Amino acid sequence: MNTLFFERFDTPIGTLTIAADAGGLRHIEFPSNRHPADRYDWAQGARGDAADALRATREQLLEYFAGTRRDFDLPLAPQGTAFQMQVWRMLATIPFGETWSYGDLARAIGKPQAMRAVGAANGRNPLPIVLPCHRVIGADGSLTGFGGGLPIKEALLRLEGAKSISEIQKGDLFS
DSSP: OOOEEEEEEEETTEEEEEEEETTEEEEEEOSSOSSOOOOTTEESOOOHHHHHHHHHHHHHHHHHHHTOOSSOOOOBOOOOOHHHHHHHHHHTTSOTTOOEEHHHHHHHTTOTTOHHHHHHHHHTOSSTTTSOGGGEEOTTSOOOOOTTOHHHHHHHHHHTTOSOHHHHHHTOTTO
């Protein structure tokens, strides 16, 4: 296995940990994660392409938090099943400041009955924020499930100016 190089940096939502190898960015982790990565092969002191990926990720995430970046241009190298990869690719198409339901996401990948499987894949997204799983909400507008915790999901949606969080939580999203 390749060694993953990591670094940590402070953001408005807490300390993020990012990890990359020569193939690109592999993980973004919040201060607390429902499904943390196995870090047995992680090291500091990145060089070459891994160092470039980490530097670009840190810069672009900080620009996002400063409100000057809406899209990311990073070498991504998530690892997952074919289905997870399909879901994660579709996450990247959800526009900044918009929300989709799990049903919307399932329909977008051509599997309208796979809402629960889409939810499970969404929950295993190793590159949150960059692959914006925080933009996926319940059909009733509720802020359901998020690997970094609902307060972080709410903060990210507020940062993006998504429809009023109070409207989303009241279930008025589709009115």
